[in-house]
Amino acid sequence: MNLVALYLACIIAGFTLTRLPEIPFLSSLGSLFDIIGILTMLVFSLVLIYMGIKALIKK
Template identity: 55%
Template sequence: MDKFVFLFLACILAGFALIKLPLAGSPLASIEPITFFIGILTILVFSLVLIFKGIMALAGK
């Protein structure tokens, strides 16, 4: 098993945490759209990497 798989899963969970981050009512409320976008981007990128690694493992490479 690849040693980075759990790191990729942790990055996907961190992306979900960024999406659900409650910033309303705090001084950081203005950057909430940025954290939402970074969370979505993180989830997409690392999910695609995991899918690619799964396909490569099935192909035997």
């Protein structure tokens, strides 16, 4: 159960990376943060879906 909470926290962190406000000295890295945030959300969402399907099949 702890892994599920960790994966959800990672999804929220990815969402937060995509919603960072424009900071002048980090403005050149804005698109990089968007890409990393989107990839983080996708990867950990797919892992949660996989874990859910695996749990359903075991029953």
